[in-house]
Amino acid sequence: MRPISYSRVADVGTAIGTVSADPESAFLAGGTTQVDLMRIYVEQPRRLVDINDLPLTRVEELPDGGLRLGGLARMSDVAEEPAVVRRYPMVAEALLMGASPQLRNMATVAGNLMQRVRCSYFRDVAAGCNKRAPGTGCSALDGINRGHAVLGTSECCIATHPSDVAVALVALDAVVQTEGPAGRRSIPIDDFFLLPGQTPEREHPLTHGELVTGIDLPPLPVAATSRYVKIRDRESYEFALAAVAVAMSVAGGRITEIRLALGGVATKPWRARAAERVLDGAPADTDSFTRAAEAELASAVPHGMNAFKIELTRRTMVRALAEMAQREGTA
Amino acid sequence: MKSYQAIRTAPAPDSAVVRGPGEVAVRLRVNGETRTMSVEPRVSLLDALRDRLELTGTKKGCNQGACGACTVWVDRRRVLACLTLAISCENREVATIEGLAEGDTLHPMQQAFLDADAFQCGYCTPGQLMSAVALLAEGHAGDDAEIREWMSGNICRCAAYPHIRAAIRRVRDEQGGSGAAD
Ligand SMILES: Cc1cc2nc3c(=O)[nH]c(=O)nc-3n(C[C@H](O)[C@H](O)[C@H](O)COP(=O)(O)OP(=O)(O)OC[C@H]3O[C@@H](n4cnc5c(N)ncnc54)[C@H](O)[C@@H]3O)c2cc1C
Ligand code: SF4
Ligand code: FES
Ligand code: FES
Numbered sequence: 001m002r003p004i005s006y007s008r009v010a011d012v013g014t015a016i017g018t019v020s021a022d023p024e025s026a027f028l029a030g031g032t033t034q035v036d037l038m039r040i041y042v043e044q045p046r047r048l049v050d051i052n053d054l055p056l057t058r059v060e061e062l063p064d065g066g067l068r069l070g071g072l073a074r075m076s077d078v079a080e081e082p083a084v085v086r087r088y089p090m091v092a093e094a095l096l097m098g099a100s101p102q103l104r105n106m107a108t109v110a111g112n113l114m115q116r117v118r119c120s121y122f123r124d125v126a127a128g129c130n131k132r133a134p135g136t137g138c139s140a141l142d143g144i145n146r147g148h149a150v151l152g153t154s155e156c157c158i159a160t161h162p163s164d165v166a167v168a169l170v171a172l173d174a175v176v177q178t179e180g181p182a183g184r185r186s187i188p189i190d191d192f193f194l195l196p197g198q199t200p201e202r203e204h205p206l207t208h209g210e211l212v213t214g215i216d217l218p219p220l221p222v223a224a225t226s227r228y229v230k231i232r233d234r235e236s237y238e239f240a241l242a243a244v245a246v247a248m249s250v251a252g253g254r255i256t257e258i259r260l261a262l263g264g265v266a267t268k269p270w271r272a273r274a275a276e277r278v279l280d281g282a283p284a285d286t287d288s289f290t291r292a293a294e295a296e297l298a299s300a301v302p303h304g305m306n307a308f309k310i311e312l313t314r315r316t317m318v319r320a321l322a323e324m325a326q327r328e329g330t331a
Numbered sequence: 332m333k334s335y336q337a338i339r340t341a342p343a344p345d346s347a348v349v350r351g352p353g354e355v356a357v358r359l360r361v362n363g364e365t366r367t368m369s370v371e372p373r374v375s376l377l378d379a380l381r382d383r384l385e386l387t388g389t390k391k392g393c394n395q396g397a398c399g400a401c402t403v404w405v406d407r408r409r410v411l412a413c414l415t416l417a418i419s420c421e422n423r424e425v426a427t428i429e430g431l432a433e434g435d436t437l438h439p440m441q442q443a444f445l446d447a448d449a450f451q452c453g454y455c456t457p458g459q460l461m462s463a464v465a466l467l468a469e470g471h472a473g474d475d476a477e478i479r480e481w482m483s484g485n486i487c488r489c490a491a492y493p494h495i496r497a498a499i500r501r502v503r504d505e506q507g508g509s510g511a512a513d
Contacts, residue, residue, distance in 0.1 A: 001373045002373070003351065003352035003353075003371060003372075004352055004372050004373045005349050005350060005351040005352045005372060006349075006351050006372035006416070006418050006419075007347035007349050007350065008347070008348075009347045014347055018347045028416070030414075031414050031415060031416065031419070032396055032411075035414045035415070035416060036395050036396055036414055038373075039394065039395070040395075048372070049347060050419050052419065099484075100399065100483060100484025100485075101462070101465075101466075101469075101471075101484050102399060102409050102410050102411045102462070102484045103396060103411065103414075105408040105409060105410050106410050106411065106414065235479075235480075236479075237483045237484055237486075
């Protein structure tokens with residue numbers, strides 16, 4: 001790791017002012033991405049601004065009936081928050097299926113959205129990687145790409161977005177609250193994650209020094225019947241090969257409301273809108289679920305070793321939807 | 332994407348105190364004692380404990396958050412010392428494996444690990460112990476499936492897992508069976 005200087009700040013204004021004034025600085029939250037990437041020279045800031053003392057750690061009720069997750073709320077705390085567990089179970093489940101108990105005690109929800117990809121070439125400074133070093137090519141295209149994306153890829157980058165909770169947040173149309181040198185803004189979460197396109201180095205629309213202060217969950221009754229299904233190489237402490245966040249309402253055998261997003265298979269947390277269109281109003285049966293999965297995956301592009309993910313995702317979608325429908329039907 | 336709104340709190344200019352990049356005096360509370368050392372801000376809590384404070388019980392496995400060998404407690408929560416900067420632990424309580432026993436009396440979890448033969452090479456054991464004691468305090472040791480999931484952040488390459496779970500079950504049952512904080 002390169003030498004760094006360190007500042008610990010106690011208020012939002014100083015945090016933003018300090019980082020935005022120094023192009024070679026970065027925020028330090030839980031450090032589980034930041035320290036890791038600095039140690040392997042993938043990120044090389046000269047100064048860290050520790051934001052752990054900022055008063056942004058709580059989960060609060062919003063006037064409209066939604067919930068605000070403080071940007072610095074720890075994954076472990078949010079996952080056990082009764083209002084989250086009761087009203088947005090898939091958010092709690094996605095958090096608990098991520099990383100490990102120790103990492104979740106450290107990691108913040110804002111940091112989770114900001115985590116970088118796990119592509120092994122991105123993490124190897126000797127390898128060509130358009131995301132880490134624009135213009136150096138993508139080593140994963142013809143390389144070890146078993147974990148890479150089949151949706152949202154470009155010829156520049158095929159890395160999977162690694163977050164679990166972001167998948168649930170995308171399904172819910174959460175809103176990212178930020179504050180930066182230019183003021184505050186509210187960013188719909190689907191706009192917060194950028195497709196790689198020709199500029200894989202740009203992953204989000206934040207400016208340098210712009211702080212994620214919170215994540216708002218809208219009031220959504222359907223979210224109370226939701227779940228997160230995660231398939232991985234081992235049972236725990238592993239990133240997703242395929243994951244599904246689903247919230248569903250069923251009445252009289254038909255789907256009356258559906259929210260669906262995919263993880264582990266796309267370059268951004270993937271809202272499955274094509275599948276939602278098929279499911280909306282359709283009978284809650286295997287035939288609809290299969291057609292929905294196939295509609296979503298029609299645009300999937302395999303890259304050698306990750307071709308299995310298309311079938312895996314289809315099956316995971318059908319299973320998640322069927323289990324959800326069964327639970328809803330018998331509820 | 333919505334545009335910027337008028338700001339309520341103007342960002343303060345860069346007014347934060349800068350420490351480093353050279354060595355700075357860092358004062359830590361470790362196992363109830365105050366320890367002062369001179370370290371660069373980039374030094375991890377793991378390296379500070381092992382190399383500066385000679386508390387070598389905490390182990391370095393992967394140094395990238397993937398194994399749990401470096402598990403310690405900061406403010407009573409289990410965390411990974413390899414991804415924590417020492418300087419960020421000022422004003423926080425750090426607890427390591429060296430602080431687990433009461434003098435010469437082993438912590439019940441340490442004794443249970445011995446009795447249940449819950450290790451082979453022992454490299455992962457300090458981390459397993461710090462996690463296991465935290466696990467009971469968190470109340471996540473209800474049944475074997477729960478223990479397995481909530482101990483999954485500690486890898487054991489010798490695969491002593493069944494014996495580790497047996498040791499945890501024993502301490503849980505001695506403490507009243509629930510695994511909930513008490
Ligand atoms: C071994 C391992 C396994 C993991 N497994 C999973 C998994 O299964 N699922 C999953 O979802 N994640 C997983 N993770 C990723 C982990 O969840 C993230 O590293 C973590 O959430 C990042 O949060 P942090 O608070 O530690 O962020 P930091 O590391 O402190 O920061 C990350 C980045 O975000 C910036 N940042 C931090 N806070 C803010 C803010 N408030 N506003 C603006 N910028 C900010 C930092 O400058 C930095 O660039 C794993 C990580 C490891 C090491
Ligand atoms: S997939 Fe993306 S992150 Fe991985 S090597 Fe290619 S450009 Fe880099
Ligand atoms: S050494 Fe810290 S997790 Fe492996
Ligand atoms: S006892 Fe050898 S790694 Fe666990």
